[in-house]
Amino acid sequence: MLTALLLFIWGYSFLKGKDIFSTYVTYYVIYDNVEGLNSSSPVTINGLPIGKVSKITLTPKGRLVVEIQVKTDFLISKSSIIEAYEPSPIGGKQIAIIPNMEDFTPAKSGDTLEGRLRAGLISRVSDQIAPIQERLQSTLAGADSLMMSLNKVLDDKNKENLAIALEQLTETMKHMNAASKTMNGMLANNEKNINNTLSNLNKTSDNFAKLSDSLAKLNAAKMVKDIENTLSSINTMMSELQSGKGTMGKLMKDENLYNNLSNASRELELLLQDVRLNPTRYINVSLFGKKNKPYVAPKENE
Secondary structure, eight states: OHHHHHHHHHHHHHHTTOOTTSOOEEEEEEESOOTTOOTTOEEEETTEEEEEEEEEEEOTTSOEEEEEEEOOSSOOBTTOEEEEEOSSTTSOOEEEEEOOTTOOOBOOTTOEEEEEEOOOHHHHHHHHHHHHHHHHHHHHHHHHHHHHHHHHHOOHHHHHHHHHHHHHHHHHHHHHHHHHHHHHHHHHHTHHHHHHHHHHHHHHHHHHHHHHHHHHHSOHHHHHHHHHHHHHHHHHHHHHHHHTOHHHHHHHHOHHHHHHHHHHHHHHHHHHHHHHHOGGGTSOOOSSOOOOOOOOOOOTTO
């Protein structure tokens, strides 16, 4: 009878998540929401089960205190994180202990450790879908407004005009297609001439290149120097002419010489005029011994 009573107590305690024959360490974690977490939910470290949830109680402020019992020789520090998570979309929550490997201060039985909730797959998908759903609704509303505006704008007359415009556009595309075919035919027929023209252009380009090389080989500095010397000589000659030096300079600057040349030219003109008027005075061709007339200077106006 006693044995049966002990087995009943052990079984009841096991179903409640307690093992009366094992020594467990008890920790407490406070959460705001533990939906899906039940008593006897497993507690793991790196996926290894080391205990269970033994009790969940509600505080007067509406927060939830989760009591966990673990049995392990692994050091669980006071700064470890007790995380509630969903291992699968269809399963309930479990508890995972995330130890702080840099903290060597062990947590004692009865300590309250820091808790954290990890969003499940469905929650994460829902969080990501919610903004998309809002944007989609906004887009659909905008599209609906656009369609309503189009229906208002596209009355029967505008629809008819749009149909005419599309028909004209089709005709224009046909003409462009025909023009393209004609152009292709012209290019095909004149391909030889085009090739010859391109060949001539290449030859012309080569000739220009050769001319450029020839010009580049000329001694441009010497040419410029020779031009400067020539201009300097011309400037010197012009300066001498202006100053009356040399024969040309004297002819340009000597007024007496100019006057003498002018008088001589005048006298020569008078002499030629007298010869024209009285040739017998200078050529003796008298056959009868007639005397020549004495020279009389011609008048100025003759």
